[in-house]
Amino acid sequence: MSVRKPQILKGFRDYTPDQMRLRLHVIGIFRQVFERHGFEPVDTPALEYLEILTGKAGENEKLMYHFHDQGDREVGLRYDLTVPLARYFAMHQQDSVLPFKRYHIAPVWRAEKPQRGRFREFWQCDADIVGSSSMLADAEAVSVLTDALDAVNLKRAVVSINHRRLLEAMARLAGVPESYAPTVFRAIDKLDKIGPDGVRRDLVATGVDEAAANRVVELVTRTGSNDELLDAAAADLEGIAGGSEAVTELRELAGYIDSLNVRPGSWKIDLSLARGIDYYTGPVFEARVDEPKVGSVAGAGRYDELVGTFLGRAVPATGMSLGLERILEVIQEFELVPLRASVADL
Template structure:
């Protein structure tokens, strides 16, 4: 008999883990709604035509594609073997399988399905439209620490007929609110695609190498200057072009000094000037509003891999005095002003932020930030002494549940010690015992398992305050 297991890159979650994850979701949802975002959901899988071509080559490669089902799959496979056996035609096996055996895929992120939703429901939506989604996504990535094939994203996005940099400021404030509530200091790294475009212009890098340039550059803080240079040279970017702009990616100065350096460099770059102007607006106004638990820092090497970003780009990491390189991103986002065009809807500007629930969970576990979270699935267990005693106790059980106190009844009349062990093993802090003796004396016996104390009460109302603390 084969021992059961689960696919690589997926996980089971225990009750304790779920209580922590639910707490994170609750905090994130509350803050999303506090900032005026409305919830929607989209299907777990989309038409391949919706997803393909929106993320870049790597994204298309990492998509989980779904086979046709039933008779359709059977017919397509029959067609495939018929063509293979035909002497008249050479069949590209990979191409045939890709084009004919699947037309759906599990969603790769929440942004592209959201834009598809906006285009389909444009006549029902009031713009600007602020939506949030908290749902799983799937990527056929190589599983490793902090990288899973199934994981949750928590997205907040704003779409309108025109973009406003106040939307970026709102999203930065939103992240600050969330992580302040979680007692989790963060750094938000910010950059602008037009600044990268300006650097490409002044370096002489050819336009057709833009994607190669940004993909390699995004690894600057992960693999370092030398390996990034080596990768860019391999992709056809000259050493001379690289050296013209490498200085900017190594700059450790504050925003003002970086701004001065780039302003000089971009004196003939309209695109570069726009990027600086946008970031300057955001920085100046964030300073006036102030952040509670967040450091905003300009990282000129930040590129982000998604092809659909057109303006500001953001990356969120845990705050760490030792710098950026050893930190795993727990969120990111940016502006995408052309994505709706791919679905035939013009003049739509979008900006959003995506928080990785699983990455946040792991980082908070490492920092021991879940210590104050209750892991009690239930607060009270009623000991089962028999049918007569249970019926007597049921009014109290219902009363506690109506007060919002999670209450269990042990379902079997077994040895009392076994029932107490059940409470201990399930982190249930209180037991209530009402046997024949308690019924006769009109008493309620409450045991605090954590403190190992026991007390009798005359009335269930007297117990409520102790239980809800």
């Protein structure tokens, strides 16, 4: 008898019964939170036509698994659940009541370097609202996000909030050409990893003037209370295209968050938050955990132009995504969620 070596691909994992019980339990908790907020479940195929997944998410697309299938079609494994949602809504809009509130809990795949809390196959738990341009929808995304984290006793996470158009206006104020906006977003998105000096070097290396790079870093690293940061941004960006509107939307968003009774201290305005995905167009959110240092455990944002790439007209949308793997790491390390020793109910 020939013997084959038992092995698994790098960045992929088996799950033991203990691990699966915890995963399914946490997924069940998130599902209850989503449904309590009025979100309905959907599912989409793991494989999509390659053209569905490309031209929408910037850096993440470079990590996509894609190939020609037996019918010589170019296909790809989904790298997030948001682009498939945009395609789904375009195909099922006639059957969808607006605002369309859906949740989707499923695996995605990215060919990135495996490290703590980061794998090549991982699960996302998404809740999105399609068809509403109101900041109330964004506030609900923040509310769902914080409720989900609270439900698994992860109260140490803090949701940072910023606005893509605010960052664009700050870049213009600093003297950065508009065509460099994606470069600025990607550089700022690495601030926690490479620090202010690293962001400056990245910007200069991509062609941004050194004085402009210094000004960008100065603007986005400003600190203060939520009101102080928004007041300063309003003063700086008066007369800068898009700046005042972005500040107004953030003020409106903050008011709605308070009216939804989101736990005080669970969120803050952070002018350095960029989120590296290209399809974001408005408010962006990110929840981080620093102990243990797994980084971002959830991300979110408004993407008013993504659905329109399939329909040829603008359709507002916003939502949030919980990273199951990193959340489970924190839960296990601090024993945040009690779990039975077996599936048998003794």
